[in-house]
Structure formats: structure tokens, C-alpha cells
Amino acid sequence: MTTQLARMLALTGYFGLMLWVILWHGFISPSPHLSVTFMLILWLPWLLIPIKGMLKGNPYTHAWAVYMLMPYFLHAGVLLWVDEGERWLAAVELLLASTMFIGNMYYAKLRGRELGLSIRKKKKAEH
Template structure:
């Protein structure tokens, strides 16, 4: 899953560069400036994804949500770039799913897991009821 995540993220970076620099450069702005602006956020988690850090895989999804919104907006608004937005959406979905699964597997293998909400509520209730009795 780690390799699929890495490939999906690298594919998304390559697609963003190809889209904004070559396939459909912005008509009024410098194409390379736009390309760099769209690529930098995707490069931020890349070192951690390459190293296989579960935490980086998890927070990289927050960055992917920006691109997810972009793809959905273009799908809805711009008829001429719909196929490009659809391709972006495929890369984003694959990266998002692979990041989640990899982070979860790594968390489970390291024994990191969140307690169930019902267990947390039970412990808090016992703690607060114990304080009220002492008062």
C-alpha cells in the first residue's frame, strides 16, 4: 500500500505539472508560476511519504482535500477541462485511499489506536462522578 500511495502522489504531482504547464496553461498568467504554485503544496509531504512515515501519510490528506475541491469545481464549472479534472480526481482518490490505509496499518502495527468513544465517555463519567462525591 505504501508503494501505491507513493505512486499516486507522484502521479498527481506529474499530472498537475503537465496540466498547468503544457496541456492547459493559464492564458493571462505565467504558466510556470502557476505550475509552481500548484505543485509546492504537493511537495511538502513528499519526503515523509518517501520515507514511509505514517503520520505524514495521514496529514498529507489535508493537502489533498484542496486539490479534491479544485477537481470537483472544474468538473462542475469548466466544460473544456473536465477530462483533466477527472484525471486529477482519480489520482487524488487513489492517493487519499492509499494514504489512509497505509497510515492505519502502520498505526495498528505499532499498537497506536484510539480508544472507543464509549470507553472514553465511561472513563470521564467515572472521573467526574468521583469528584462530585468528594465535594
């Protein structure tokens, strides 16, 4: 995988997930019990936190942004299991979150190498 392909996957998953959250909770299947505004406030701000670093191509931002995907993975996984009516919506969410995850991980690794960044290995203790 090339750095450019990894970045493209990361940004496609990122902006796709952001758009999907808006479409799903705002238009396709709004919650019958909670307001659209509340749902968007619940699901969207987490995706806005890394936007500056993602747009700049900062490998550190790409690396830590994967942790912000956990609620989306969990949400999609639970709905795939329990809600037949929204299963396809959850499958799209899972696909986009996975695309962002894979793109971010490879981009952080490849771009980090290009920039000479690394995580130092712990020295082995001599006995």
C-alpha cells in the same frame, strides 16, 4: 487491503498528482491568463511538503498528508462542474487525488497497527 498495496496506492497517487500538475499546467493546458511559473508555484509546493515522510513510509505523514489534498479535490470538483473543455483533466486530477487519499488512509491505519501506534479512546465518564 495489505500495507504494501496501500503504500503503493498512496505513492502512485502522490507522484502521479505531482506529475499531473506539471503536465496539466505546464504543457497540456497552460492558463491563457497566468504564467506557467505562477501556476506551478501555486499548485506544486503543497505536494512537496510531505515528500520526506512519504518516501520514508512514516504513517503520521501519510495520515496528515490527506489534508493537503483538499485544494486538489475542490479544484477538480469545480472544473468537473463548470468547465467542459477541461473536464477530462479534472477527472484525472480527481482520480489521482482519490488514489492518494485512499492509499494514505489505509497505509496510516495498517502501518500504525503494525508499529503498535494508536489513538487512545477517551474514557467514558462515569456518572
